[in-house]
Amino acid sequence: MTEKRPIAEGLFTWPSPQPALLASRCRQCGVAAFPVAESCMACSGQEVDVEELPRRGTLWTWTIQQFMPKPPYNSGETPETFQPYGVGYVELPGGVRVEGRLTENDPQKLRIGMAMDVVFDAYRRDPDGAEIVSYFFKPV
Amino acid sequence: MDVAIVGIGIHPFGRTPARSGLQQGAYAAREALKDAGVQWQDMQFAFGGSASSGNADALGNELGLTGIPFINVANGCATGGSSLIAAWHAIKSGEHDIGLVAGFDKHDRGAFNADPKALGLGDWYGEVGMMMTTQFFAMKIQKYMHDHGISANTLAKVAAKAFLNGSLNPNAWRRQPISETEIAGSMMINDPLTKFMFCSPAEGGVALVLCRADRARQYTDTPVYLKSAVLKSRRFGSFEVFAPSQALEQVDGPTVDAANAAFEMAGVGPGDMDVLQLQDTESGAEVMHMAENGFCEHGEQEHLLQSGATHIGGRMPVNTDGGCLANGEPIGASGLRQVYENVLQLRGQAGQHQMPGNPRLGYTHVYGAPGISAVTILQR
Numbered sequence: 001m002t003e004k005r006p007i008a009e010g011l012f013t014w015p016s017p018q019p020a021l022l023a024s025r026c027r028q029c030g031v032a033a034f035p036v037a038e039s040c041m042a043c044s045g046q047e048v049d050v051e052e053l054p055r056r057g058t059l060w061t062w063t064i065q066q067f068m069p070k071p072p073y074n075s076g077e078t079p080e081t082f083q084p085y086g087v088g089y090v091e092l093p094g095g096v097r098v099e100g101r102l103t104e105n106d107p108q109k110l111r112i113g114m115a116m117d118v119v120f121d122a123y124r125r126d127p128d129g130a131e132i133v134s135y136f137f138k139p140v
Numbered sequence: 141m142d143v144a145i146v147g148i149g150i151h152p153f154g155r156t157p158a159r160s161g162l163q164q165g166a167y168a169a170r171e172a173l174k175d176a177g178v179q180w181q182d183m184q185f186a187f188g189g190s191a192s193s194g195n196a197d198a199l200g201n202e203l204g205l206t207g208i209p210f211i212n213v214a215n216g217c218a219t220g221g222s223s224l225i226a227a228w229h230a231i232k233s234g235e236h237d238i239g240l241v242a243g244f245d246k247h248d249r250g251a252f253n254a255d256p257k258a259l260g261l262g263d264w265y266g267e268v269g270m271m272m273t274t275q276f277f278a279m280k281i282q283k284y285m286h287d288h289g290i291s292a293n294t295l296a297k298v299a300a301k302a303f304l305n306g307s308l309n310p311n312a313w314r315r316q317p318i319s320e321t322e323i324a325g326s327m328m329i330n331d332p333l334t335k336f337m338f339c340s341p342a343e344g345g346v347a348l349v350l351c352r353a354d355r356a357r358q359y360t361d362t363p364v365y366l367k368s369a370v371l372k373s374r375r376f377g378s379f380e381v382f383a384p385s386q387a388l389e390q391v392d393g394p395t396v397d398a399a400n401a402a403f404e405m406a407g408v409g410p411g412d413m414d415v416l417q418l419q420d421t422e423s424g425a426e427v428m429h430m431a432e433n434g435f436c437e438h439g440e441q442e443h444l445l446q447s448g449a450t451h452i453g454g455r456m457p458v459n460t461d462g463g464c465l466a467n468g469e470p471i472g473a474s475g476l477r478q479v480y481e482n483v484l485q486l487r488g489q490a491g492q493h494q495m496p497g498n499p500r501l502g503y504t505h506v507y508g509a510p511g512i513s514a515v516t517i518l519q520r
């Protein structure tokens with residue numbers, strides 16, 4: 001079986017039958033941040049708890065990346081195989097607005113306010129054969 | 141002690157293969173010194189910066205090593221503005237009488253390459269393709285168009301005006317007018333922004349000579365006074381570039397904060413300004429910055445742009461030299477270019493791109509990653 005590794009430790013629960021994005025929440029002011037931070041940007045508090053973010057939210061804004069970015073972009077694509085991709089902020093109720101890649105890249109199929117689910121999927125394959133998993137937002 | 145700008149110099153923006161960034165800075169510095177009728181040896185201090193062309197204090201190797209305090213400034217797109225603020229304080233405090241501010245740069249072609257680690261972000265953020273300033277601007281204007289009824293045609297109009305103004309400015313990079321149709325039909329970069337709606341990294345240099353206001357007439361018949369110079373960084377909750385998440389409750393960004401502070405400091409309001417240079421990293425930025433700086437309500441831009449109010453002959457001229465869109469963005473020089481242009485306008489020396497009506501007050505604004513803004517107000 002192919003090994004699956006998260007693109008970064010601590011971004012989301014992994015491995016897990018039902019992965020979720022992870023946020024820190026300040027004990028002092030209650031503000032949440034993604035990814036998990038050790039201190040609070042809102043109030044400078046240094047005590048935070050880690051929690052799972054909701055899996056469904058609404059699209060706050062979006063764009064389509066139409067050209068292939070230079071490194072550090074690392075998707076395993078070449079200029080010949082590059083596919084434009086969507087990027088957006090999804091408002092997760094009670095949490096934060098999280099920036100992420102979208103599974104949809106057709107501007108006609110995206111509109112502000114639409115419901116989105118977070119999904120976890122293979123992003124690229126590393127030289128050792130492992131699948132690198134990242135999070136994406138997918139229209140419901 | 142008030143502060144006056146008594147000398148200005150520029151090296152043409154664009155591409156100059158024969159000169160390094162530093163040499164373009166030295167060219168601008170010599171022009172500024174000549175404009176003020178002074179020598180490099182007369183300067184008591186200097187502040188300067190470049191993002192890609194080395195330390196600004198290497199200008200001493202070009203201009204002469206005089207032993208003055210030359211302080212290198214590095215503050216992204218606000219490098220020029222930060223140098224200017226430092227120089228302003230140096231004179232206002234009484235520490236120095238006269239000094240030089242310089243900014244220059246020479247960047248490679250294509251979008252800037254940002255390093256996640258330099259901004260405290262994980263490598264993953266760049267690997268998945270979100271370390272792109274262009275995406276931020278696109279997402280900000282996308283949301284703004286949705287909320288405030290700005291049309292795609294208005295974005296094309298901003299760029300068309302920039303290239304028209306650039307065609308009138310001998311120091312601009314892009315000197316050919318481009319039609320709205322061609323702008324709207326050029327390659328989509330980040331929806332809703334097309335290729336011709338974005339500025340590109342480029343080259344250029346600008347320098348200014350500043351002195352105590354009470355001595356300004358020694359050097360020039362047309363002193364321009366620096367009434368305020370303000371830099372603000374983002375507060376928690378403002379929507380900024382390179383943010384993996386943002387707060388649910390949004391607050392005003394650094395542009396709004398810098399504008400408010402600058403108006404208060406100068407004792408004037410947005411309605412008093414005659415000519416505006418606003419950060420136009422892309423078309424949408426100019427539209428949003430008009431309102432963020434206080435020059436109209438959110439959404440009013442649609443009518444203002446469609447009616448031509450921001451053209452050189454309009455009632456609210458914006459980016460009379462072609463802005464970043466027509467000049468490109470050499471990071472170290474970009475903010476000082478705006479100040480250079482306003483001094484020209486207030487002196488009545490802008491030639492073909494001179495606005496009518498003897499402008500008295502000019503406003504400059506830069507915005508850049510990771511959420512900083514610098515504003516100046518100049519008065520004839």
Ligand SMILES: [Zn+2]
Nearest residue numbers: 026029040043
């Ligand atoms: Zn807090």
